[in-house]
Amino acid sequence: MGVKECSRCDAIMCDRLLFGYHYLCDECWSELHEAKEMLPEQTTEGKVVEFLRSFLKTTKGTYGTKEDRDEVFQRVLEENSR
Numbered sequence: 001m002g003v004k005e006c007s008r009c010d011a012i013m014c015d016r017l018l019f020g021y022h023y024l025c026d027e028c029w030s031e032l033h034e035a036k037e038m039l040p041e042q043t044t045e046g047k048v049v050e051f052l053r054s055f056l057k058t059t060k061g062t063y064g065t066k067e068d069r070d071e072v073f074q075r076v077l078e079e080n081s082r
């Protein structure tokens with residue numbers, strides 16, 4: 001038995017389990033829910049599995065929050081709209 005180490009960061013004793021053996025901490029779990037907004041609207045089961053697998057290969061903070069994305073989007077838009 002391991003310490004249920006998060007697949008994306010140093011957190012241990014994680015409760016969320018993906019595919020039977022990848023653990024995720026609460027922070028990465030909520031990041032996953034932010035990141036899922038990037039899935040295309042025409043999503044299939046296969047695309048979701050692919051997305052989950054690629055998410056597991058990233059590290060904590062890769063996707064950021066919707067607020068982070070909004071901020072960057074707004075800044076770039078302003079810089080390029082004069």
Ligand SMILES: [Zn+2]
Pocket residue numbers: 006007008009010011024025026027028029060
């Ligand atoms: Zn984590």
